[in-house]
Structures are given as C-alpha cells and as structure tokens.
Amino acid sequence: MLRRWLIGMVLLAFFSSEWVFAQQPPKPLTLEECIQMALERNLKLHSALEGVKGSEFRRRAALTDFFAKWTGQYGATHYNQPTTVGYSPVYNPITGKVMNVDRDLFTLSTTITQPLFAGGSILSNYRLEKLGVDLSKMDVETVKRDIVLQVREGYFTILKAEKFLEVARQTVKQFSAQLEVTKAFFEVGIVPKNDVLQSEVRLANAKQGLVKAENDLLLAKAYLNSILRREIDTPLEVVDILEYRPFPLSFEESVKEALEKRPEIKNAQLRIEQAKEGVKIAKSGFYPTITLSGNYTRISEEPGLTGDWKGERWTIQTLATFTLGDWGKTAYKVGESKVKVTQAEDSKTQLIEGIILEVKNNYQNLLVAERNLSVAEKAIEQAEENLRMNEERYKYQVATATDVLDAVTLLAQARVNYYSALSDFNIVKARLERAMGRME
Numbered sequence: 001m002l003r004r005w006l007i008g009m010v011l012l013a014f015f016s017s018e019w020v021f022a023q024q025p026p027k028p029l030t031l032e033e034c035i036q037m038a039l040e041r042n043l044k045l046h047s048a049l050e051g052v053k054g055s056e057f058r059r060r061a062a063l064t065d066f067f068a069k070w071t072g073q074y075g076a077t078h079y080n081q082p083t084t085v086g087y088s089p090v091y092n093p094i095t096g097k098v099m100n101v102d103r104d105l106f107t108l109s110t111t112i113t114q115p116l117f118a119g120g121s122i123l124s125n126y127r128l129e130k131l132g133v134d135l136s137k138m139d140v141e142t143v144k145r146d147i148v149l150q151v152r153e154g155y156f157t158i159l160k161a162e163k164f165l166e167v168a169r170q171t172v173k174q175f176s177a178q179l180e181v182t183k184a185f186f187e188v189g190i191v192p193k194n195d196v197l198q199s200e201v202r203l204a205n206a207k208q209g210l211v212k213a214e215n216d217l218l219l220a221k222a223y224l225n226s227i228l229r230r231e232i233d234t235p236l237e238v239v240d241i242l243e244y245r246p247f248p249l250s251f252e253e254s255v256k257e258a259l260e261k262r263p264e265i266k267n268a269q270l271r272i273e274q275a276k277e278g279v280k281i282a283k284s285g286f287y288p289t290i291t292l293s294g295n296y297t298r299i300s301e302e303p304g305l306t307g308d309w310k311g312e313r314w315t316i317q318t319l320a321t322f323t324l325g326d327w328g329k330t331a332y333k334v335g336e337s338k339v340k341v342t343q344a345e346d347s348k349t350q351l352i353e354g355i356i357l358e359v360k361n362n363y364q365n366l367l368v369a370e371r372n373l374s375v376a377e378k379a380i381e382q383a384e385e386n387l388r389m390n391e392e393r394y395k396y397q398v399a400t401a402t403d404v405l406d407a408v409t410l411l412a413q414a415r416v417n418y419y420s421a422l423s424d425f426n427i428v429k430a431r432l433e434r435a436m437g438r439m440e
Contacts, residue, residue, distance in 0.1 A: 028237040031155050034228060038151045041229040045147060048140045055129070055136040062129040065122045068114040076303070077105040106300050113293040116318075119284030128277040135270045141263035145434055147227075152430040154224035159242040160423035161217035164416060168206070168213040171412040174387075175203040178408065181394075182401055195401035202405045206412075242422055244373060247429060251363050254436055258359050259352065261437030268348035275344045279337040285330035288322045355435065362432035369425035376418035383411040 029037075039045060115122060179199040185191040221236045230236075249257070259265060298305050298312040323330070387407040393399035433440055 026235045026237050028239045030239045031152065031241060034155055034224065034238070035148055035151050037228050038147050039144060042143075042147050042227075043229075045140070045143050048136070048143045052133065052136040052140060055133040059126070059129040059133050062122075062126040065115070065125065068112050070110070070112050072110040073108070075107045075109075077107070079104075104301060106303050106305060107297065108299075108305055109295065109297040111293055111295045113291055115289070115291050117288070117290040119287030119289065121281050121284035124277045124280040124284070128274055128281070131270050131274045131277065135267060135274070138263045138267040138270065142267070145263070145437065145439060148439055149430055149434040150227050151224070153427055154220070154227050155238055156242065156423050156426045156430070158217070158220045158224055158236075158238050159240060160419060161213070161220040162240070163242065163419035163423070165210075165213040165217050167412055167415045167419065168210040170415070171408065172203065172206045172210050174408045174411075175199065175206045175405070178391075178401075178404055179203055190397060191401060198401055198405060202409070242419075242426065244422060244425060246370075247366055247432070251360065254359050254363055254432065255356055257438075258355050258436040262355055263437065264351060265348070265355070268344070268351050272341065272344040272348060275337065275341040278340060279334060282330065282333040282337040285323065285326075285333065288320045290318065290320045293317050293319065358435045359432065362428055362435050365428045366425065366432055369421055369428050372421040373418070373425055376414065376421045379414040380411070380418050383407070383414040387411050 179196070182191060182195050182199045186193060186196050222232045224238075225232050225234050225236055294314065294316045296312070296314040300306065300311075387404070387410075390399045390403045390407040394401065394404045
C-alpha cells in the first residue's frame with residue numbers, strides 16, 4: 001500500500017512539473033535573433049539565392065562556347081537488293097571506287113569544330129552572363145534589406161502594442177479606483193447617482209479599449225511569426241528595446257550613404273553594362289565567322305566497321321562565313337540594342353531620383369516623430385499633474401467626478417501619444433536606414 005502511494009506521488013510530481021514547465025513563457029527574442037531567423041527561413045531570399053546558382057550555370061554554359069565542339073554520327077544504309085549488273089553501282093564515298101557490297105553499308109563520322117572568330121559575340125555573351133551573376137547577387141542583397149526592414153517594423157509594432165496594452169490596463173485600474181471612490185461618496189450622500197453612472201460608463205469604455213489592445217498585440221505577434229515562418233499562434237515574447245536614440249546624420253549625409261550603398265543602384269549600373277554588351281553582340285553580325293574543323297570518317301559492310309572491306313579518311317577545314325546581305329536586319333538589331341542602353345540609363349536616373357525622394361520623406365518623417373516625442377513626453381507630465389490635482393480637489397468636492405474622469409482620459413491619451421511617437425520614431429528610423437541601404 002505504501003509503495004503504491006509513493007509511486008502515485010512520484011507520478012503526480014512528475015506531471016505537475018511538466019505542466020508547470022509547459023506554462024512557462026517563451027524566452028524573449030532579441031531583434032538580432034529575429035533578423036537571423038528570418039534570413040535563414042525566408043523563401044523569397046532562398047529563391048534569390050537559387051537565382052544566383054542559375055546565373056552561375058548560365059555563365060559556365062557561355063564559357064563553353066570558347067572551346068571546341070565534338071560531334072559524332074553513326075549511320076546504317078540498307079539497299080533493297082544487292083548491287084548487280086543492270087543497276088547503278090555503289091561508289092565508296094572515300095576512295096571514289098565502285099564497291100561490290102551486299103545490301104548493307106555502315107558509316108561512322110566524327111567532327112571537332114573550334115570557333116576562331118565570331119565578331120566578338122562569344123566574348124560579349126560570356127560577359128553578359130557574368131554580369132547576370134553579379135545582378136543576381138545584388139538581388140540577394142536587396143531582398144535581405146527588405147527582410148530586415150520587415151522584421152524591424154514587426155518587432156517595433158509588437159512593442160508598441162505592448163505599451164498600448166499597458167496603458168489600457170492602467171486606465172482600467174484608474175477608472176476602477178475612481179468608481180470605488182465615487183460609490184463611497186454616493187453612499188454617504190456627497191455625490192449624486194449621476195457621478196456613479198458616469199464612472200461606470202468610463203470604466204466600461206476602458207475595458208473595451210483593453211480588449212482591443214489585447215487583440216492588437218495578438219495580431220502583431222501573429223504578423224512577426226509569419227515573417228519568421230513560424231506557426232502563426234506560436235507564443236512569442238520580444239526584448240523591450242523601445243527607446244529614443246537620436247539619428248546622427250544630416251539629410252545630405254544620408255543621401256550620400258544611400259547613393260553609395262543601395263544595391264538597387266549597383267543593379268541598375270549592371271543592367272546598363274549588360275545592354276552595352278548586347279550592342280556588341282548585335283554588331284558581331286557585321287563580321288564573318290571563322291571556324292576550324294577536323295573530320296574523320298570510316299565506312300564498312302560490318303556494323304562494327306571491322307569487316308574484310310573498310311575505308312577511312314580524315315580532313316581539316318578552315319571555314320569563313322560571310323553575310324553578304326540581310327536587308328538591314330543586323331543594323332536594325334544594333335539600333336534596337338542601343339535603344340536598350342538608353343532605356344537602362346534612364347531607369348538608373350529615375351531610380352536615383354526616387355531614392356533621394358525616399359530618403360527625404362523618411363528623414364522628414366523622422367524629424368516629425370522626434371518633435372512629437374518631445375511634445376508627448378511633456379504632455380504626460382502635465383496630464384499626471386492634472387490628474388493628481390483633480391483627484392485631490394474631488395476629495396474636497398471642489399472638482400466634479402467629470403473633472404477626474406476627464407483627467408484620467410487625458411493621461412491615458414498622453415501615454416498613448418508618447419508610445420505611439422516613440423514607436424513611430426523607431427519604425428521611421430528603420431525605414432530611413434533601409435532607404436540608405438543599411439542592413440542594421
């Protein structure tokens with residue numbers, strides 16, 4: 001009996017400890033951990049990295065055009081009847097002599113062809129594909145920066161929602177305390193029933209705000225979970241880094257850094273270089289192509305080319321091919337390629353102008369958020385003092401219940417404005433740094 005009791009206690013302790021462990025909140029994630037997790041799991045980044053591999057395969061394929069090509073042919077010919085008198089003789093294609101063959105003839109031929117000159121098209125095509133590799137790498141850098149921005153926005157949105165939830169809880173607590181005071185005054189006949197009703201309505205509204213704040217936090221965590229490619233309802237806690245750190249650079253310095261670091265600008269320059277290589281490829285049509293080839297041929301009456309009779313020969317040939325007239329097709333292709341160069345240059349100019357505007361917008365928004373933060377911080381101090389004074393006055397019935405309730409509402413709004421400005425400052429700062437091409 002004692003043994004069963006001991007076993008039961010051990011099992012109870014074990015499962016109780018498991019339950020307690022399961023109820024423990026998850027370890028808070030830092031911003032750096034979230035960024036690393038997103039970079040490791042993001043499918044768009046994975047696709048961009050695969051694009052680099054594909055570009056590298058195309059470069060290697062273009063490299064093979066510099067080297068000789070080796071081809072081979074094996075053929076079997078069957079005649080409807082043996083060669084006899086009255087029929088046309090079958091000639092040996094190598095010796096030119098009449099062959100006395102049966103019904104079958106087997107031929108093996110192999111050729112090696114080496115391009116010597118192609119008007120520069122082979123080299124330009126290789127350079128084109130090599131630039132494609134660099135383009136793919138710049139695409140990877142762009143995707144990385146976009147992912148970092150998404151994580152930072154999601155991270156600070158969670159912190160913002162947590163602060164709003166904290167304010168909502170404080171507001172409910174303050175309205176609850178005020179309701180208790182008002183009820184006590186009502187019971188002794190100091191205040192009318194209307195004051196109690198007002199306090200109850202304000203408390204009900206605050207509780208609704210609390211429900212909304214809880215839901216907003218839940219949605220913010222679900223959004224960051226989706227960016228991290230985790231189950232959307234996975235418990236998530238983050239380290240609170242919501243603070244004000246002044247941005248040290250001027251607008252001009254920010255623009256300069258953006259023009260130096262943005263991978264999109266490097267991408268646009270690579271596209272210009274690709275377009276110029278396209279012009280060279282088109283111009284190669286004006287030049288002849290020169291190839292060197294060697295051929296070896298063997299024929300026999302046996303499939304293995306080892307019969308009693310067999311013939312063989314080899315040749316070496318240099319061939320130059322000219323396009324004497326194509327009704328201006330090559331010239332038209334050159335013209336089209338030059339247009340693509342102009343378009344690529346225009347795209348780069350537009351991109352730079354857009355980046356400067358993007359930096360300007362985010363820089364101005366940062367200044368606005370900074371000013372709002374300073375104003376909101378002072379407003380909290382004023383609202384706290386206003387609430388303290390009205391609560392004291394209400395105790396002596398110098399102020400009304402409405403004055404106190406309004407003071408609580410003003411304080412809650414001041415706190416919301418402060419945390420909104422603080423989170424907006426950090427989010428806009430993240431967007432500005434993304435516009436500057438930073439990875440932080």
